[in-house]
Amino acid sequence: MKLSPSVEETEQYFKQLFIDQSDFQAKRLVIGGTEFRLFYFDTLIDPSNVQDFILKPLLLRPQDPIHEVVSIIDYAETEQADEAVHAIMYGKTVLQRSGESRLYLLGADLKKERSINIPSNERVLRGANEAFIENIDTNLNLMRKLINTTDFVVKTYTLGRLSQTKVAIMYIKSIADTSFVNEVDRRLQSIDIDYVEAPGFINELIQDQKFSLFPQLLITERPDRARAYLMEGKVVVSTAGSPDVIITPVSFWSFFQSSDDYQISWILGTIFRLLRISCFFIAIGLPAVYVSVSSFNPNLLPINFVNTLQSSLKYITFPPVVEALAMMLLLEILREATIRLASPVGQTIGVVGGIVVGTVVVQSNLVSNTMVIVAALTGLASFIIPSYEMSSAIRLLSYPALLLASLFGLFGLAFFFMMICIHLCQMNTIGLPYYTPPFAMNPAKDTLLRAPLWAKRTRPSGTAKANKTRLRNPRGWKR
Amino acid sequence: MMRVIAAFIICLLLTGCWDQTQLKKLLFVDVVGLDYAGDSKQIQLNYVISSLREASQGGGKPSGLFVQSIGGTLYDAVNNTNKEMPGVLNTLETRLYLISNRFAKDDPLSYLNSTAQFISNPLYAYLAVYDGDLPKLLAKKKVKNLTVADFLVGILDEEKKRGRIPTNKLLHLILGGTEFLNDFALNRFEPYGEEARLAGTALFSDGKYTGVNLDNEETQLAYLLEGAKGRNQFFFSQAEDKKFSALLLNAKRKFHILSTSESVREIIISLKLDLKLVEDGNGSKNYTKKIMNDLEKTITADLTVKSAKVIATLQKANCDYLQLGHEVAAYHPNLYKAMNWREQYPKLKIKPIVKVRILNTGIVE
Amino acid sequence: MSKEETISGRQLFVLVFMTQLGTEVLSLPHAEAGIAGHDTWLAVLLSGLFAQAGIVLIWWVGSRYPSLNFFAYTSRIVGRPIGACLNLIYGCYYVLSGFLLTLSYSDILNRWMYILTPRWIITLMILIVGGYAAISTLKRIAFVSQSFMILAILGFLLIVFSGIYGFDIRNLLPVLTDGWYPVMKGTYTAFTAYVGYDLLLYAYPYVKTRSKKKVLLAMTLANACTAVYYIAVCLISTTTFGLKQLLVIPEPLVFILKNYRVEVLQSIDNLFLIVYACIVLATIYVYFYLAAKAFQHLRGSGLGKQQMWVWSIVVICFIGGFFIEKRSDIRQWAEIQDRLSVILVVALPCLLLMVSAMRGVTRSSL
Incomplete structure (x- = not known):
């Protein structure tokens, strides 16, 4: 729907839409004669942020272009009312200046998140002690920090007709085989459901075998583990609201691997x-x-x-x-x-x-x-x-x-x-x-045995078809 | 697919379990004693059933139960027992078959062949002869603080490990035997006071007891001539009122068949023994090279005589325990075909050549 | 028809090796003892060489039609009606082979371990596993075989190490007592033990190797391994048992394994008979799979679904099991199958090769 330049009309529109929502607020402001409206859910925004970064600057320069006035990075403009509705639902503060038929979407949402903790389900003795949390942005942040390459791709979707949950798939462009990425993509896109409970729902909706007891997607809460799989050309799916990510496609043997195996001597790793x-x-x-x-x-x-x-x-x-x-x-x-x-x-x-x-x-x-x-x-x-x-x-x-x-x-x-x-x-x-026989000289060399790193020169051929070389010049210092 | 399997499994659950047995009801026959009942041809079967009693929290008393039954064949006898006591009698764990003297003389293997039909029977059970009253021995509750079964099997196991007696597993003798000729020497127990002891071997020719026995020392020598390995067997010999004790380190035996184009002229058995001298009764003095050489000669002479005696005994009994017949048949098939081995074997010229080396004198000089 | 996934040379090796091993592992020493006597191993070795010749023949036929499987090019060689007939015959032959194998293994289990369990249940269990494996593609079947092969190797080690109990080399001597005739006769009997390499007829176009020579190499290696397996089994049986015993013991290996006695484990024969299921099944499902494929190729565009064919074969075999209960009947059928296999595995491909050579024109037009 197109917006009208009148703030009253816009207010009317939003009020009708959110008629039952008691936490919806339409704040009237008149600064220097110009009328402003702020639309937001007061349960979703951070009042002090709104105060400091939107209202204060506005008081000083009410006539200047908004993007110059407000000191907020998360800034967008729209002329579509439904887009603004989504933004409000997400916790944005929506601003309208009287006489302009456009809305400013300002991110001043309240960030309630717990701190990054020690993994509770996948304990290891050696290695990183960070675990994913429920906030997807933090999770992506963790991953980005672990992989510093432009090849690392994060694609996001929103799933869930009602919940509008943010879902991100991550992969490494130069390693992962595009056909698998596209297939995961296709399967995720096809999900049409009220809300997404990750990882359970996604797991059930995208796995191949419906009647198998064996888990077909690997679930982990460890960023370092997710990175290890990304480097084999696998795809990681992270969902907002879930401290677990899904790794796919994995083989049967992945469920017997632990991050610890790679921190200790390969002989011990193999024995474990x-x-x-x-x-x-x-x-x-x-x-x-x-x-x-x-x-x-x-x-x-x-x-x-x-x-x-x-x-x-x-x-x-x-x-x-x-x-x-x-x-x-x-x-x-x-x-x-x-x-x-x-x-x-x-x-x-x-x-x-x-x-x-x-x-x-x-x-x-x-x-x-x-x-x-x-x-x-x-x-x-x-x-x-x-x-x-x-x-x-x-x-x-x-x-x-x-x-x-x-x-x-x-x-x-x-x-x-x-x-x-x-x-x-x-x-x-x-x-x-899903399962390859352990003695079939699997190129991954990571099934029954945990092969030494210097022997694992190639990536698993299934997922990383094009870019096979994992390790160049192993222990090259010896020569 | 899954539903079919589920239905299938449910069907099976309803029908019950066919081959299931209850472990607590099983009676494990440990030793089987075979004899004739009285003067008849009926088989008298004596078993010892082993179990562990009063076992709780890490303790337990091994015990043996003696049962006797009579029947026309093995199966018949077992069948008769079933009517006399509850429980499921089985030979799953049988370790020893003991046969009496007179049973052994009368083609024992024809009865024992049916043991091959016991599907779960471990045929590694020993076969041995007991020269005495079988039921009396087996009925004993304890011998040397062990159950009868543990006592008898223990003796055989240990002596076998020391390499002093031949092993006679049931499987090697029944159904015609694994050897070329079914001639063998079964370990023989004899009564000793209230108990029993191992007393050499009983010689069998074509599966029948000949009545001739070898004593313990002869058995060991015969076993070495047959090709046993050196396993620290103990030797004691006496020559010119000198007494030696030695331990065998290595043994190597070879057959040489000397033949003309028509017949076997002579068979030479060369036996090379490497010994460790433990004592020679000469008190403490250092062994010089000369003394050692002399000792080697004396022992060689002594053993040669003894071996010749063993071979003579074997020949007299017409028991080709050394499987010379097989050697001839394998390497001189034409000669073997031309001759009647059974008849000619006792008359053959067989000469043992023993060579003894004393490698060391243990840990003291 | 579903598309076939390609297999590697290594997978071909495993598939053929596992298909060649069958119930003969247990029965060959006994069967041969009555014919070739001491020289069993020689007969087995010779028939291995014959099998090698057969492999070269099939490879040759296959290399004339590198992009088609056997059931697809039969009609190219001899025309549609006869080709369809041939496929039907092959299909029936594979069903019969799988059926007899199932029966003889369940017979062995029935005699050795499960006396009271009705045989039809054991047969049904074997058939279910066989059918379940046969509904997938060649590659997946190769995966299964590769997994089962560990057990075949384990069995082999058990057999070889059991040889140390009472091993007498003199039992092999003298060589060729009665001349070559019994050995040649034994070679015929032993040949059926090697049948299974005919898998190449179907698998040839689906093997992805650098050159087609590699296919031949993989086949040869598989055949050689099978030969080693059989020869080891025969050597150990003849050297540990007297000839008299071998003649009355139909499964000498089981008796040999009874000899094992470790501190906490004995009677390994029972374990072996169970593990042996893998060796037998690896053959059964390949046969069922081939049969289903042969039936599917009755029509050029594919007749029915593979799953449907496999499960109907299973049902037929299950029902058939009720009609053959006597052991001698199984043997009689097995003899018929022996003859059939010589005709279908050796004679017919040879004939087809000649026909296709005569119609050399078709080859260039492909």
């Missing part, structure tokens, strides 16, 4: 990586192995071992499957309880769960000693996985594994693992294979 991957198998398969050994193939264990196992089961009424299910359920309840409860109480839960339940359940012959060990190991193994999404998926997968093992023993377990493997092989993320 292997530990995590073996924990993947332990967390899925250990209860199932326990059940199949105790009820299908006790002959896998030598007689002394079997006798010990047998004696611990002697007075247990439940079959091993029920034992296992009960203990795993208990573990899951404890985990959920500790997350939901306030942290001082959480400690108590640990004591109750670990000591009281653990001992009493064995002493009362409800669950065998061995099963308690198995349950504890399974739980620990799943928590070792750096990604929360992956670790939850793994813990959930151990239930079907357990059921199949209770029906078919080890063959059931093998069947389950084969199905998982095939499922992983068939998965895609943004058109790229």
